[in-house]
Amino acid sequence: DGGITQSPKYLFRKEGQNVTLSCEQNLNHDAMYWYRQDPGQGLRLIYYSQIVNDFQKGDIAEGYSVSREKKESFPLTVTSAQKNPTAFYLCASGGGPETQYFGPGTRLLVL
Amino acid sequence: AQSVTQPDIHITVSEGASLELRCNYSYGATPYLFWYVQSPGQGLQLLLKYFSGDTLVQGIKGFEAEFKRSQSSFNLRKPSVHWSDAAEYFCAVADNAGNNRKLIWGLGTSLAVNP
Numbered sequence: 001d002g003g004i005t006q007s008p009k010y011l012f013r014k015e016g017q018n019v020t021l022s023c024e025q026n027l028n029h030d031a032m033y034w035y036r037q038d039p040g041q042g043l044r045l046i047y048y049s050q051i052v053n054d055f056q057k058g059d060i061a062e063g064y065s066v067s068r069e070k071k072e073s074f075p076l077t078v079t080s081a082q083k084n085p086t087a088f089y090l091c092a093s094g095g096g097p098e099t100q101y102f103g104p105g106t107r108l109l110v111l
Numbered sequence: 112a113q114s115v116t117q118p119d120i121h122i123t124v125s126e127g128a129s130l131e132l133r134c135n136y137s138y139g140a141t142p143y144l145f146w147y148v149q150s151p152g153q154g155l156q157l158l159l160k161y162f163s164g165d166t167l168v169q170g171i172k173g174f175e176a177e178f179k180r181s182q183s184s185f186n187l188r189k190p191s192v193h194w195s196d197a198a199e200y201f202c203a204v205a206d207n208a209g210n211n212r213k214l215i216w217g218l219g220t221s222l223a224v225n226p
């Protein structure tokens with residue numbers, strides 16, 4: 001059945017380590033998004049992509065990187081430059097117009 | 112700049128009581144408006160959306176919302192709340208400036224339901 005999958009559900013990062021969060025969709029959506037969620041701060045946009053091989057920075061892109069080599073996939077890498085990575089990460093894909101559909105999320109914790 | 116305000120951070124209601132969650136937006140043109148719900152540790156689920164036409168929009172789970180242009184509001188309502196409605200609720204407006212397809216989000220309202 002159609003939807004958005006994120007893996008893993010929980011991810012642990014060691015000091016100085018890069019980690020990659022997976023996001024896959026089979027909804028045939030062009031647009032995909034990554035959000036960070038912290039308690040009391042709502043959803044903050046990290047990166048988004050409106051088409052394959054193109055992406056734009058959101059409001060809090062520092063310390064993160066993305067790629068969009070396939071329409072179905074939009075992985076997010078949390079680099080060692082992100083000094084406070086502990087958060088809940090949500091991936092979404094965009095139907096039209098502007099409606100976004102969300103995956104179940106990945107919780108990133110620092111060891 | 113576009114913005115969304117949810118004035119109530121936390122609301123508690125009794126099961127069976129009516130509910131209204133407030134949302135005010137700032138946007139120059141005709142807005143696309145959304146309400147989403149998030150259960151603890153889960154992703155967000157779309158409850159309803161308004162693009163044009165009838166200003167009273169019906170959604171899933173018995174929710175409805177009314178767009179009031181004069182008040183720049185898009186309040187979410189439910190006539191009788193169930194314990195399973197306890198969750199975080201987010202209002203959003205689409206930001207179409209420069210052909211960027213993004214959503215501007217409110218900070219959310221946490222709903223608790225007393226038995």
